[in-house]
Amino acid sequence: MKGLLFFFLLLAFRLRARSGFLSSLALTNYSEFGLIVASVALPDWLVPLAISVAISFVISAPLNRFAHVIFERYASGLSRFEGQKHHPDEQPLSVGNSRVLIMGMGRTGTAAYDWVAKHEPDLMGLDSDPAKALKHQREGRNVVFADAEDASFWHGLHMPEVHSVILALGDIEGKLIAARMLRKLGFRGYIVAHTMYSDEAHQIREAGANEAYLTMDETGVALASHIMHRAEPSPD
Template structure:
């Protein structure tokens, strides 16, 4: 019965939160407070489910850890300096207030962490996960997560046994773990393997006196290099989210915040703009353009779910008073509620602030810099996925002067190695279209998968006065109508065209591209 009450209340309040354009996480915390107000208490079952959620979270973090991505200049300089500054300021504040400095330093570091869940969702919804700034944000989040694990191990207060060093031997089991994942062809088997390894890592670490979260992370790192790791990570993502609902409910069930806790939480929310400004300045110092720095800073301008986890560990170790649990819970929920709408309109917000913000850009070269020339190209293909590459090859085979454009550095690197003429550029960036010399260009093909990105590109091209042809893809009549109104000359529905070509082939019709 209690399980139904927990899950049902979390769903209903989470649904209301989502309909109000807030992250469901805000609703889960509110659901915990509501249940507590009605006299519902936490239970061992809920605590156990919450622990599983945290272990799955750390396991999925481990799956994404790649040393090469963490050692890039932007990641180390921006992520490292931000952690150092916020932690140092927090330590000084706690020292002046007479609180325990060690607990304040750990809490300060945890407040420097950004919400992985919200940032990834925002970037994914905007189709920016694979862009240059999307990769920078993701790498900084992973760096923060790694630091969080170290803090959890320190704050846990346990005395590890000598057997704890055996955890360092986990990488030796990598061939076996990789083999198990390879032979697990069925989706449910991959999911079960991931859960089993996460729980096994947590149990192993716990038995040697180390935080189970660290064991789950090491298990994830052990699998990180497997070619199917993205598939496994995607499958675990939703399951991990379900278990983490128990963690957020548990926070709310500990009790309603008092007046002082609410004031402290509001004070922490008031500090968020300063964190955003710090991120923006550090990104600019790393050489990124103002637009990229602004969008990346907004994505990182939140408090992390890890702050809740580390605060719980600090309180258990008696490094801070229990009241901080409710304060940090409110601050995290409030930061997500504020950040969600801001990130939804990040591009529009930058357009308003652009005249002021671009004054702070450095003039040094960086891969984020916009292209200034496309040579003698007469055709431009925007979005070098499978559809874009097919269009590029079709034009190239007809000896047309064609250039491809994409915002994914990995895609560009691969295509350049194959001898393709491609350049970096974000189609949603107005500066791209205002700066590119398009006088020679007869036609532009937009093969971007995101509808908003295609609309933005068509709008910007016509706004700057481009008179050539614009062709694009669409997936339903509504998209076709809107793209046509914005100025696209022709639209093709890929699935409809595939059906037409199949019919022509089976009937033996002869046709040419």
């Protein structure tokens, strides 16, 4: 009941169904602060309340672990509860004339952006952290706030000139969702991602990416390339 209450309350504040769903899941478990109140006001109920709080965490933990997957499965049904007007941060996004799109602007995404910018000026970065997007903007990068794991984000995305997408998202679920949605929307360009594990690389390729490189392998290649490109010292 608490989760449902928060879901509809957040929709009333014009958030999209996905934002409301993920937030309500995070708030579903009982607050441990209630135990402090119970120890003073209801000491006889402290033990059953403590058990209830513990059980609520046991239930909510796996739900939050697979929250993105759950929403992706039931997105169409949950989205029916959305209002016609949305919060300003959740409006449809157009990438304009950008030809390269980088999803996730952490360390890997930033390094990729700076390298691509030397060869292709028409590029854009996306990040789900508004503060991080603003920081990149102040540093001169074309980065906007957007959550690539949000199904509603894809429905409002306009990317007519994009020919390549780099998936630099921090979690495997985000990369899988992004790759699947790009192909579902008819994107025929090149999709590349990175990951720490070979089994995840296989999943990313199956989701629609052209290639998924192992992060540590590519780090070794990059280090070796510095030696190969280094000028040979003279015999003297």
